Amino acid sequence: MHELLRMGDLAALVGIVDDGGFAESARRKGVSASTLSRSVTRLEEQLQVTLLRRTTRSIEITPEGAAVLVEAREILDRSETLQDIATIGQKPAGLLRVNAPVPYVLHVLAPHLPQFRLAYPDIQLSIDMTDSLVDLIGSHADVAIRLGRLPDSQMLYRPLGRTAWKLVASPSYLDLHGWPETPADLEQLEQVRFAIPEHINTLRFMNYDSPVYVPAALTAGNGEAVRQLVLNGLGIARFSDFMIAEDLSAGRLVELFPNQLDADPLDISALYLTRASGLRRLSVFLDWLGSISGG
Known part of the structure; x- marks a missing residue:
């Protein structure tokens, strides 16, 4: 390999797989599908493997692509964690995507969000409301708040209390x-x-x-x-x-x-992925959730 893999190309591959295709990923990122296609082609040429099989309606990741995807996620996660470490001493900042049940958002989060915004004005919260259990990767969420018994998974979680x-x-x-x-x-x-x-x-x-x-x-x-x-x-x-x-x-x-x-009573928990555990914006958000939920 004569040149280093580009972070943007790795991010493009991860986004395409998570979003289920080039068109949707391009829409979410605000770029053209051809730009993402060039990123994947560049990766394939550098690694000399086929990563994705493309049809008119869908994509299929190859076994080699699946292996590269695992490493790409790890590289991107480490990069974001390093960036977070580099900004120690500065206020937590950046986008934090939250998924939570509709009633919890309306009756617990919303009344207290002004105080969170005052404390952390540089954290941009994106809140998606759904009453069903979601896949954090597929839903593009960094943290999900769930009520009830948690399914067995590799996700990390923090107890936030119980509700009768x-x-x-x-x-x-x-x-x-x-x-x-x-x-x-x-x-x-x-x-x-x-x-x-x-x-x-x-x-x-x-x-x-x-x-x-x-x-x-x-x-x-x-x-x-x-x-x-x-x-x-x-x-x-x-x-x-x-x-x-x-x-x-x-x-x-x-x-x-x-x-x-x-x-x-129902347990209230915040679930998050290992890849997000090093982010300070996630850490302060989880601490704040515990303070308003009694957890």
């Missing part, structure tokens, strides 16, 4: 349909249900052998939509406590049968 479940309804709904005195009385009411995950709709109580069945009023596919429907008097539902803490405090919702729900 609460069963709630609006006072106006209960005034109209009756205030239940025992969990069994819930069968006379209606429930606003989550489309996914289905298990949230199951209501188990201490000292009850089987779940209490509550007829469905309607179903919504988003936790925030379920909350709005309950606020508007369409039924009862159970939520993570951070979602409805302000509603309870303001009296917009009331809790039914406190401390009687038989449901384990």
